[in-house]
Amino acid sequence: MTAQKSVLQLSVHEERIRKKVWATVSKFSGVTSIAMDDKTGKMTVVGEVDVPVIVKKLRKICNAELVTVEVVKPPEKKPEPEKPTPAKPAEIVAFPVTQFSYPYQYHSSYANSYYQPCDNYRVVVEEPNTCVIM
Template identity: 90%
Template sequence: MTAQKSVLQLSVHEERIRKKVWATVSKFSGVTSIVMDDKTGKMTVVGEVDVPIIIKKLRKICNAELVTVEVVKAPEKKPEPEKPTPDKPAEMVAFPVMHFNNPYQYHSSYANSYYQPCDNYRVVVEEPNTCVVM
């Protein structure tokens, strides 16, 4: 679907109806821009939308009629002349730092981890009032 510029004639007499119209049209996916002239009551909707569905929804709020529909073409861009790229100096590659060549390789950051390895530790709690649920 191509972008369209649709002009709708609306009979909007109150501010709350105007707000409902704005909210209804802005909820449609594909709407790029909305412009409304309060004096003439014309609303311009630009985007990839289905105009009959918009009019059907707006007729539940106020009197709406389709005035014109135009296909909007994207402005043609002039091709920019290519700029000559300056010569790049030769890149020097130092010895790259390689971590984890092997997935099972030991890394020094493991030694500073939060959990320290447990050797032969035993925890004994000697409290006379231990609670046991039976």
């Protein structure tokens, strides 16, 4: 089914009936947009819907007549000019660190720390330029 633009003539004199008409039309699946001119009483429904079914439902609420039905053409897409592909940035090659290649390998920095029991931690560092947090 293709998208259609349908114009309906409605006799809506009260705000309560107008709200019921909007709610009824908006519940149909496939409705893309709804517009209503309050002065003339014309409602425009756009979408892939069965228009006679909408008119049948609206006649239970108010006086409704089908004025026009048009097929909506999809907007034509203009071909986009091809953009030049940007140059690829230089790839950075990272080499693995060899001294920590095994997760449980012994390292000399582990020998500098001593943990005391009872949640009191003491760090002993013999290097002068290191940061110590206590």
